[in-house]
Amino acid sequence: MTGANDFFVIKAMEDGVNVIGLTRGSDTRFHHSEKLDEGEVMIAQFTEHTSAVKIRGKATIQTSHGEISNEGELGL
Numbered sequence: 897m898t899g900a901n902d903f904f905v906i907k908a909m910e911d912g913v914n915v916i917g918l919t920r921g922s923d924t925r926f927h928h929s930e931k932l933d934e935g936e937v938m939i940a941q942f943t944e945h946t947s948a949v950k951i952r953g954k955a956t957i958q959t960s961h962g963e964i965s966n967e968g969e970l971g972l
């Protein structure tokens with residue numbers, strides 16, 4: 897089972913990948929947007945403030961559930 901403090905890793909496979917944090921609780925909204933260029937890596941956790949993450953663009957994402965590749969390219 898995934899603990900609240902598990903880390904996940906996002907590696908951008910193109911420029912301009914967006915990592916968007918969504919708030920925890922009854923009000924679900926964007927609270928943080930991070931832009932990664934190709935080859936950049938972000939290591940993050942789910943927290944008291946962040947319960948979901950949306951990733952736009954071509955990226956590889958590793959979690960305790962496994963690895964997934966976000967295929968869609970932004971076509972920038």
Ligand code: TRP
Binds near residue numbers: 945946
């Ligand atoms: N201040 C945010 C928080 O503590 C930072 C953060 C943690 C975050 N995990 C994230 C931002 C994932 C974007 C995506 O919740």
